[in-house]
Amino acid sequence: MKSQRTLAYLLLLPSTLFLLAFFVVPFIQVAWLGLTVEGQPTFQHFQTLSADWKFGPAMKNTFMLVGILVPLQVIFALAMAQMVAKLERARDIILYIWTIPLGVSDLAAGLIWLAILEQTGFLNSFLNAVGLIKGQVNWLQYGNMWALLTAVVLAEIWRSTALMLVILVAGMGLIPKEYAEAAEVFGAGPWKRFFKVTLPLLKPSLQTALILRTILAFEVFGVAAALTGTNLPVLLGETFNWQFNLQDRSVASAYALIVLAISVAFTLVFLRVLRVRSEQRA
Amino acid sequence: MNPSKASRHLFTAGVVLICAWVLVPIYLVLVNTLSTPAEVTGWPKSFFPSFHLDSLKFFINYAGVLKALGNSLFVAVLTMVMAIVMGAPAGYALARFDFPGKGAFRLLVLMTRAFPLPLLALPLAVFFIRSGLDDTIFALALVHSTLALPFAILVTFSLFSGIPVELEEAAWTLGCNRIQAFWKVVMPLALPGIAASGVFAFVTSWNEVFAAAVLTIENKTLTAFLIQSLDYSPAPLKFAGAAVLVLPALIFLFAVRKYLFSLWGIANR
Numbered sequence: 001m002k003s004q005r006t007l008a009y010l011l012l013l014p015s016t017l018f019l020l021a022f023f024v025v026p027f028i029q030v031a032w033l034g035l036t037v038e039g040q041p042t043f044q045h046f047q048t049l050s051a052d053w054k055f056g057p058a059m060k061n062t063f064m065l066v067g068i069l070v071p072l073q074v075i076f077a078l079a080m081a082q083m084v085a086k087l088e089r090a091r092d093i094i095l096y097i098w099t100i101p102l103g104v105s106d107l108a109a110g111l112i113w114l115a116i117l118e119q120t121g122f123l124n125s126f127l128n129a130v131g132l133i134k135g136q137v138n139w140l141q142y143g144n145m146w147a148l149l150t151a152v153v154l155a156e157i158w159r160s161t162a163l164m165l166v167i168l169v170a171g172m173g174l175i176p177k178e179y180a181e182a183a184e185v186f187g188a189g190p191w192k193r194f195f196k197v198t199l200p201l202l203k204p205s206l207q208t209a210l211i212l213r214t215i216l217a218f219e220v221f222g223v224a225a226a227l228t229g230t231n232l233p234v235l236l237g238e239t240f241n242w243q244f245n246l247q248d249r250s251v252a253s254a255y256a257l258i259v260l261a262i263s264v265a266f267t268l269v270f271l272r273v274l275r276v277r278s279e280q281r282a
Numbered sequence: 283m284n285p286s287k288a289s290r291h292l293f294t295a296g297v298v299l300i301c302a303w304v305l306v307p308i309y310l311v312l313v314n315t316l317s318t319p320a321e322v323t324g325w326p327k328s329f330f331p332s333f334h335l336d337s338l339k340f341f342i343n344y345a346g347v348l349k350a351l352g353n354s355l356f357v358a359v360l361t362m363v364m365a366i367v368m369g370a371p372a373g374y375a376l377a378r379f380d381f382p383g384k385g386a387f388r389l390l391v392l393m394t395r396a397f398p399l400p401l402l403a404l405p406l407a408v409f410f411i412r413s414g415l416d417d418t419i420f421a422l423a424l425v426h427s428t429l430a431l432p433f434a435i436l437v438t439f440s441l442f443s444g445i446p447v448e449l450e451e452a453a454w455t456l457g458c459n460r461i462q463a464f465w466k467v468v469m470p471l472a473l474p475g476i477a478a479s480g481v482f483a484f485v486t487s488w489n490e491v492f493a494a495a496v497l498t499i500e501n502k503t504l505t506a507f508l509i510q511s512l513d514y515s516p517a518p519l520k521f522a523g524a525a526v527l528v529l530p531a532l533i534f535l536f537a538v539r540k541y542l543f544s545l546w547g548i549a550n551r
Contacts, residue, residue, distance in 0.1 A: 004381075007379070007460075008375040008381045008384075009381065011371035011372060011374060011375035012387055014368040014371065014372075015368040015369060015431055015435060016372075016387065018364075018368055018427065018431060019390055019391070019394070019428070019432075022425070022428045023390075024390075026402040026406050026409075027405075029406075029408065029409070030401065030402065032405075033405055033408070080300065083293070083296065083297060092539070094297060094301065095539070095542075095543070096535070096536060097301045098300060098301070098304060099535065099539070099542060100304055100308070101304060102542075103528070103532055104489070104527075104528055104531060105489030105491060105505060105531075106491060107491045107505050107508060107509055107524075107527070108489070108524045108527040111311070111521060111524035111527075112307045112308065112310070112524050114520065114521075115307075115310055115521050115524070116307060118517075120324065120326075120327065122310050122327050122329070124325075124326070125327035125328075125329075128326055129326065136325065158303070158304070158307060166542060169543055170543045170544075173543065211395060211396065212395060215395070215396065215397070215398060216398075219398045219400065219492070221491060222491040222492075222509060225512055226509075226512060229512065229513065236398075236400075236401075236492060240492065240495060243404060243407075243496055244495065244510075249404065249407070249408065253404055253405065256401040256404050259398055260401065263397060263398050264396055264397070267396040
């Protein structure tokens with residue numbers, strides 16, 4: 001027993017040390033960077049960043065993106081997962097195709113949708129060819145906030161719904177078929193079966209999918225940069241700007257602290273609202 | 283047509299439509315990649331490529347691209363190795379042993395999910411400068427490993443949990459010691475799954491943008507190169523870059539599609 005315990009600790013040692021050094025310690029450091037000046041505690045960096053005119057728009061845009069994106073993705077991913085469950089033929093190849101975007105970075109997704117939405121892009125070429133528009137429309141015009149937002153939401157739905165889909169499909173695979181069958185015997189229709197049987201049993205997977213997606217959605221960066229340049233400021237884009245272009249690590253760290261606080265808050269909300277009792281975890 | 287047949291057609295149409303929604307954008311960026319630079323910036327666009335390699339040649343010959351490509355590959359391989367070498371033993375320990383602190387370790391691993399990890403590149407940049415690791419492939423691979431390691435631990439945990447401990451015990455009674463039993467019995471069964479979790483680690487690093495852009499200046503990865511040059515890089519460069527970013531991930535995902543749901547989906551719960 002004792003040698004087993006030693007072996008277990010030895011096996012865990014490298015990853016524990018690694019996570020302490022590169023996950024726990026950097027957190028303390030980022031708080032230190034964002035909250036001190038020459039060793040003295042201060043809110044100065046937060047004052048600097050909130051005085052910048054881009055802070056308000058970055059905050060607003062990021063929250064709007066997450067608020068539009070994540071609910072839509074939950075609906076699409078649930079619908080797609082239900083379709084997967086009903087597939088009779090070619091299930092493997094269809095699943096592969098639907099999960100392809102899982103391997104696409106947000107930068108690449110942004111560039112791909114730029115090819116479609118740019119002024120001389122494929123959307124305009126298509127609309128022009130079928131006669132719906134004449135000439136070119138500048139969809140990604142500076143100042144047209146809603147158009148820019150829609151472009152980023154489209155690209156993100158295209159790219160990252162697959163992440164939710166994978167988690168939900170795996171979760172549905174763990175639900176015994178007997179439950180739905182029993183509900184059917186008692187006369188429950190498809191919608192009732194979905195809302196009264198599948199959805200409650202899917203709660204643990206739904207919780208994970210929501211936490212992962214929401215946190216990743218607040219990290220939106222590459223998509224927005226590729227599609228809008230700096231015309232649609234987002235939180236991580238501004239963090240990058242302060243760190244890389246303005247060379248002010250403290251203000252960048254203050255931005256990072258804001259994103260961190262938002263992420264942790266949302267995780268706690270999802271853990272609380274979609275509370276899973278331990279016996280519900282299959 | 284009876285209603286059930288109609289609804290089946292509707293269902294099939296929906297499935298095909300979603301497939302098209304995923305595939306058409308990738309096809310279109312490939313059309314751009316396989317057309318001449320003049321066609322890429324031209325109007326109106328053709329929906330079929332002219333199969334010219336000029337855009338790709340322009341991309342490859344653009345100053346810094348080849349080096350960035352090599353750096354991306356190098357960081358991804360290094361991340362993969364670090365994630366597996368540290369993660370698989372931890373996954374095995376979680377699957378096989380009970381010990382005080384197990385809960386705390388799992389909590390540490392799960393907690394990484396609640397945080398936007400690429401942001402840690404900011405404080406680590408300071409640390410890397412102090413230790414002389416700034417702007418190196420290795421430093422970036424360390425940050426990417428914080429993203430890939432928790433995954434690798436959870437995936438190998440669910441993998442090893444699926445291999446009956448009785449198989450190992452049988453090997454012990456037949457005269458194997460613990461290490462021999464592991465290599466001869468467990469490893470052959472676990473290897474494909476471990477390779478799959480390695481692929482996930484590779485793709486995670488290959489696709490990462492923020493930390494790469496913050497931490498690399500001279501030794502840019504492809505994502506860092508593309509994002510830092512967005513303002514001035516010509517269109518053919520962007521689209522060929524996107525295609526080159528996407529293709530390896532497609533191939534690797536195809537190779538591990540079997541494990542996507544069985545391991546990745548479940549380990550992620």
